[in-house]
Amino acid sequence: MPHFARTKMLIQEDCYRERPERISINYVGPNPMKLYYKVYELIKSIFRAADSDIQEEKFSWGKGEKEKFKVRWYLHKDMDVYTYLFIRVDVSGYGDEKSGKAEIKIKPLMRTEYPQDTIWQRSLFYEMLRVFWHRSFYYSKREEYAEDCRSMVSILTRNVHEFLRQLREESG
Numbered sequence: 001m002p003h004f005a006r007t008k009m010l011i012q013e014d015c016y017r018e019r020p021e022r023i024s025i026n027y028v029g030p031n032p033m034k035l036y037y038k039v040y041e042l043i044k045s046i047f048r049a050a051d052s053d054i055q056e057e058k059f060s061w062g063k064g065e066k067e068k069f070k071v072r073w074y075l076h077k078d079m080d081v082y083t084y085l086f087i088r089v090d091v092s093g094y095g096d097e098k099s100g101k102a103e104i105k106i107k108p109l110m111r112t113e114y115p116q117d118t119i120w121q122r123s124l125f126y127e128m129l130r131v132f133w134h135r136s137f138y139y140s141k142r143e144e145y146a147e148d149c150r151s152m153v154s155i156l157t158r159n160v161h162e163f164l165r166q167l168r169e170e171s172g
Helices: 034-046 124-171
Strands: 008-014 023-028 054-062 067-078 083-095 100-115
Touching: 023 124, 034 054, 034 067, 034 083, 034 100, 034 124, 083 124, 100 124
Parallel strands: none
Antiparallel strands: 008 100, 023 100, 054 067, 067 083, 083 100
16 A cells, blocks of 8 residues: 655656666657557556556647647556656657657656655654665665566567557558
């Protein structure tokens, strides 16, 4: 059960610490509109996420000679009571059944939150204990979560590339 603190300390890191990664996948080909549904489906299955874990922040879909679309999702994937993955996925493009362009951008972050609601949680002694615990025990757990994040983002990227290959083959 997630804890919603009024006051908290937030530690945010890119899942790719050494080289912060903003994955960008470009597509030119038929049916780019199908990416909207496919990417959402892939996020849910790869990250084992419920619909409630994914917030759709921006959405626009314009009908015209060629359909134009843009969406931004935020995935909030709890890893444990302190840490969660916060993945931003942008999908945009335009086109029709014959041709079009699309771009998928993925920004994977990992966040750890420590509540600081009570006087005890804001005390110097508690902070010293928390820092000791974090560095001695929890740091390795966060490393595992970062590795899980990188792995799931790689799987998502591979699956998107595979879907794009299938789209091109369907038309050709």
